[in-house]
Amino acid sequence: MQKGAERVVDMATKSFQVDGQERIEALRQGRQENPDQRFVITGSHLSNLDVPAAVKVLGRDFNMQVAPESVLFGLTAQQIVMNIAGRENFTPLEYKKRKGGGKMGVFNPDNFDALGETMEEGRTPWIAIHPMTTDGKMKHARVGPVFLAQKTGSRVIPTALEVRGGSISFEGIAELAKGFAKKVDATYHVGSPIELEPVDIAPLEDVLRKRERGEKITKEELAAFKETHRRLQEQADRIGEAIAAMLPEEQRGVYAKEEATDENVK
Numbered sequence: 001m002q003k004g005a006e007r008v009v010d011m012a013t014k015s016f017q018v019d020g021q022e023r024i025e026a027l028r029q030g031r032q033e034n035p036d037q038r039f040v041i042t043g044s045h046l047s048n049l050d051v052p053a054a055v056k057v058l059g060r061d062f063n064m065q066v067a068p069e070s071v072l073f074g075l076t077a078q079q080i081v082m083n084i085a086g087r088e089n090f091t092p093l094e095y096k097k098r099k100g101g102g103k104m105g106v107f108n109p110d111n112f113d114a115l116g117e118t119m120e121e122g123r124t125p126w127i128a129i130h131p132m133t134t135d136g137k138m139k140h141a142r143v144g145p146v147f148l149a150q151k152t153g154s155r156v157i158p159t160a161l162e163v164r165g166g167s168i169s170f171e172g173i174a175e176l177a178k179g180f181a182k183k184v185d186a187t188y189h190v191g192s193p194i195e196l197e198p199v200d201i202a203p204l205e206d207v208l209r210k211r212e213r214g215e216k217i218t219k220e221e222l223a224a225f226k227e228t229h230r231r232l233q234e235q236a237d238r239i240g241e242a243i244a245a246m247l248p249e250e251q252r253g254v255y256a257k258e259e260a261t262d263e264n265v266k
Contacts, residue, residue: 005055020190137253141240
């Protein structure tokens with residue numbers, strides 16, 4: 001996987017830098033002192049180069065398992081990239097199609113059980129903090145990474161890939177070829193690990209599994225579900241803000257100062 005990721009990054013970039021080498025070194029030292037500590041790596045998802053860049057920079061220190069939306073397994077260009085990296089290194093997250101077109105992620109606890117199993121085997125997951133976007137701006141954080149961190153007792157490593165001079169898309173063969181032809185400048189930012197305040201995720205899992213089985217959900221269960229989700233969302237936004245702070249203002253999207261102010265007005 002390491003060699004495949006490095007190959008993809010080299011094919012797509014004309015320059016590639018790493019910001020946060022001292023934090024990576026601190027992670028190495030910390031893992032030597034506490035080898036049982038688990039981590040979830042999360043990052044912005046402004047291009048399809050995010051995962052290869054993460055593996056290129058962190059793959060020698062972490063045995064990484066990537067969690068993309070499962071729809072990507074059906075796209076030819078994505079399959080090419082996944083085959084280069086090794087398909088066994090990917091654990092898909094579910095999605096569903098929107099009525100008006102496009103797709104959206106589905107929060108299925110079973111997906112995170114599967115990721116948790118890979119962590120038992122010594123893998124470290126990479127999961128985006130928000131869905132892939134092609135406008136170069138961050139979207140609102142999703143709770144998936146913090147849910148997984150709470151479930152597995154992990155710390156969260158915030159990361160961000162900054163791309164300059166173009167964009168990288170593997171959403172089709174033509175886009176893949178275009179991305180490799182017009183190389184970009186990129187910087188991969190690595191932040192300090194974030195330790196989350198413990199949250200009991202059982203109310204969330206219980207309601208979601210009851211919904212899946214078509215069972216009745218009580219008002220008390222629903223209230224506990226909403227409170228748990230609220231707390232997880234607060235933590236997800238905290239991580240989203242940490243990731244946004246590594247990026248230029250124009251790439252921070254909903255976490256940019258002016259846009260955040262507009263959101264508060266709404």
